[in-house]
Amino acid sequence: MSESGRDSFIVWNDDYSVQFRAIDEQHQGLVAMTNDLLRGCRQSGAAADDIFMKTLRGAVEYAQVHFYTEEKYMKQAGYPELESHKKEHAAFVDKVLETVKAFEEGEADPFDLAVFLKEWLLTHIAVSDKKYAPYLARMK
Numbered sequence: 001m002s003e004s005g006r007d008s009f010i011v012w013n014d015d016y017s018v019q020f021r022a023i024d025e026q027h028q029g030l031v032a033m034t035n036d037l038l039r040g041c042r043q044s045g046a047a048a049d050d051i052f053m054k055t056l057r058g059a060v061e062y063a064q065v066h067f068y069t070e071e072k073y074m075k076q077a078g079y080p081e082l083e084s085h086k087k088e089h090a091a092f093v094d095k096v097l098e099t100v101k102a103f104e105e106g107e108a109d110p111f112d113l114a115v116f117l118k119e120w121l122l123t124h125i126a127v128s129d130k131k132y133a134p135y136l137a138r139m140k
């Protein structure tokens with residue numbers, strides 16, 4: 001796998017940090033799972049499909065726990081954009097569940113799905129999550 005381009009793995013760096021340890025740790029967990037998916041969709045065969053599906057389900061569950069955690073902290077911090085941020089999370093979960101269903105029916109490409117997860121995660125962290133960072137920082 002090349003080190004740049006659509007199929008490259010995510011390498012965590014401090015630019016992704018929201019300066020809040022509990023959230024950074026969960027983001028790192030999501031990065032690791034996304035990398036597992038990128039790796040997994042390069043394998044082929046029924047066993048590889050099973051592993052991919054299992055990893056994907058785990059990632060969706062973990063993402064939901066993570067969103068719940070983020071929303072709890074944003075609420076505690078009195079973050080004014082909580083509602084629109086929650087909508088972004090909900091739209092993401094809907095889209096992923098829809099794609100998982102399509103994948104199960106053989107109508108979605110695992111690579112496209114893994115790349116979508118990667119791009120969404122990095123954009124969401126860099127843009128939307130960074131916006132709440134100053135509010136969470138004040139809670140420390």
Ligand SMILES: [Fe+2]
Nearest residue numbers: 070124128129
């Ligand atoms: Fe978020």
